[in-house]
Amino acid sequence: GDSVTQMEGPVTLSEEAFLTINCTYTATGYPSLFWYVQYPGEGLQLLLKATKADDKGSNKGFEATYRKETTSFHLEKGSVQVSDSAVYFCALSEGAQKLVFGQGTRLTINP
């Protein structure tokens, strides 16, 4: 079945550092790919998405590119802030249906 594998955490960085969180997937078809973020005490929020190969999703300075050849959707940000501290989830969906999530990566940014 479909699955998502994320870089294990936790990840701790200093403010203004460059961030990469790796995500690879296994799917039978051509899924849509998502990054969701969960801030402390809040629900899951969509951060960005990409629906086909080579699409780049972006939001709030974060970017991820749908790489079909490497089945990857790595999350990047050039300069992180303390307010980016959260848990990040990579997910896929086939046929506009259920989401399949990775295990999550906890990110802590120190000032």
Next chain:
Amino acid sequence: DTGVSQDPRHKITKRGQNVTFRCDPISEHNRLYWYRQTLGQGPEFLTYFQNEAQLEKSRLLSDRFSAERPKGSFSTLEIQRTEQGDSAMYLCASSSLGTSGGQQETQYFGPGTRLLVL
């Protein structure tokens, strides 16, 4: 648009008791999903509805679990004879299926109901 709401936010119960959770989706969203999230893991799909029809159920959804969406608006998730292994965060999400077939809709999540079974 007030977002997805869930009630209660927290529930503590004793093993063997029944519990029921409610989810109110974003108004006019025709799809509603239930997921379960245990500590340190990503959410796992349980079931989803399109309007009032339950279209898919995960193998995680044992016969002690039942979900309904009687009028195609709010949904309830009931767990009968709770077990300690049911302790988790139960998440609800809603979306609006696009009129063009295959359009990928965004799922919007509620804050979740955290269940602790003692």
